[in-house]
Amino acid sequence: MEFRQSSKLSEVCYEIRGPVIEQANALEEAGHSVLRLNTGNPALFGFEAPEEIVQDMIRMLPRAHGYTDSRGILSARRAVVQRCQSMGLTDVDVDDVYLGNGVSELISMATQALLEDGDEVLIPAPDYPLWTAVTTLAGGKPVHYLCDESADWYPDLDDMASKITDRTRAVVVINPNNPTGAVYPKEVLDGILDLARRHGLMVLADEIYDQIVYDEAVHHPIASLAPDLVVLTFGGLSKTYRVAGFRSGWLVVTGPKQHARNYLEGLTMLASMRLCPNAPAQYAIQAALGGRQSIHELCAPGGRLREQRDRAWEKLNEIPGVSCVKPKGALYAFPRLDPAVHKIHDDEKFVLDLLLREKIQVVQGTGFNWPRPDHFRILTLPYADDLDAAVSRIGRFLSGYRQ
């Protein structure tokens, strides 16, 4: 008897934890030390969880052994409502907030609840690939709109408009962006909202990096610009509070909810089918949102994240044939390998060869649904000197690399 994976998975792809990982594991088992620059997991790079969050969770643990309300505990949802109010999202009630085991679970639930077979979702290219994967898994069709590297990686609104059909149901906006680090100005967001308004699209706003912005960049929550549209905003503790392993996130519904009543019933049913999110991690939310926001110091001049972003960006641009738009937010850089200099036809092979030769693991651009094999993503989470050394090794590797 052979058990085969469901055909539903045949088109689903998630490269961040893809096949290259097995090679990296094999190298480690053989005694090599591998620098893992593939997953945005702050804990791996010396970032501690804020003490008040850990202490609060420990304090609440004896009371966290039962199932909770399937949307999540009231005190945490209240804390999310307050956060929304302070960010200009009006008219949010505790019933508009759903907690989840990370944003990942909520992204999956939100698409499962929305899509009929063949429904289209506009997703950025490059994207955080979970969006493409869950859309496919839910029977939908991911349609990628291009982000323009020559315009600070902002979405190309003409391209987006040209891809809207009568099957388009929603547009995904990842801001600040993974993998490009772009932070979108208000005009760009208004342009997206105009299209959503004209074509009756739901806006799916992945804003998990909303507090991780550098320089003069300002993050505008897209829902605050569109009280007349149904917007689902996703946020969580994984990045801003460096507790990715707790698996704690939220989803907030704003706009004319009366036009989404039936959809929200479906979403609520999916929330109750999973019974509830992990209870101890829900208790972390109130402590996190009410506590000191140390992320702002990390991103300010002199802050660790800012210094690392600077170092990665400077060093990448020093490699011949490599150029990198300066990330204005999030925890990544997405450099370009000039095809006239670096002839790479298969970027997964490039990533594998880099791993085997230099013991550095990055993710190929096509893993983010970027259409050409001429980019890769690197984390800006390691200490600046470690990044410096890693990027030098990538430069050395590239100087002799041919496919």
Ligand code: PLP
């Ligand atoms: N959305 C984006 C853009 C991400 O980069 C990530 C994780 O890297 C997630 C969602 C998932 O986050 P969580 O840990 O809350 O599931």
